[in-house]
Amino acid sequence: MANVLKRLATSVSVWVTLLSALIAVFIRFRLPFKPNNISLQQQQRLFTSEELALYNGTDDSLPILLGIVGSVFDVTKGKSHYGVGGGYNHFAGRFAPMDCIVLCDLSSIL
Template identity: 65%
Template structure:
């Protein structure tokens, strides 16, 4: 029976070489991170290079002029990913418009409602909390010194007003409980009240928030049913506690 072979000994020079190589790679990685991820000012042209199509470069996107490194989400933001249209540009409007082509991929929020503007600001907060802040994009939202422009201040002010209006609306609506509701493909929809009777009521606060008036289902006591503006669901009895919708 042959005797087992002796384990090969790694020479000290080889170990030292491997250690040096590892240290060199670590240093290069740190230099790369410092060079590319340190927050700085970006131009539109520079940002466009970081769209995930160049191996070795991080993937960046802008929102309201803030630039974020989203490389860790490469499967989403890289080529072929569902959010690749955001990479290498500031397409703030598309975060709420859903228009990911042509003129839809713009940083302009002109004409958006208060709630839509607030939603874009909320998206910026999302990226602040989950991704690496890489700097500011010179243009609509930040000047050449990195100072916020009047446009950015206006957007943030509008979003703040939206948050205040939304909170006020929630407080007012809490005074009149909303209906319970359910829906299934087989049976359709139903609304009902444990106490009171279901009525459709307008949400006037939506005019300031969305530019439109919507309705919600709320439960009113019998003595409140004569209030102006209450709408009975179609084909529903006046004093029915549940209605098909």
């Protein structure tokens, strides 16, 4: 009797696992994928140094952007750090490849 119950419990757990996997696959492929609000066009925008300088945190209507080794990041959420008066405001609105590399190297040493 115990052996039958053990086999039944094992088979039930196997079926529950398989059913869960099938539901997950169904949901993954049948429901539409909603990408982030950032469009592909925004992700591939190229900035000149003069354009990027406008996004240094002095204009509240614009995001704060930071260029590091060819990539541009929106650091508006860290306005207290990257905005006017923040400790990292020097980097906002600029391409800062060497400055950031030096900071990364120093932080790994400390």
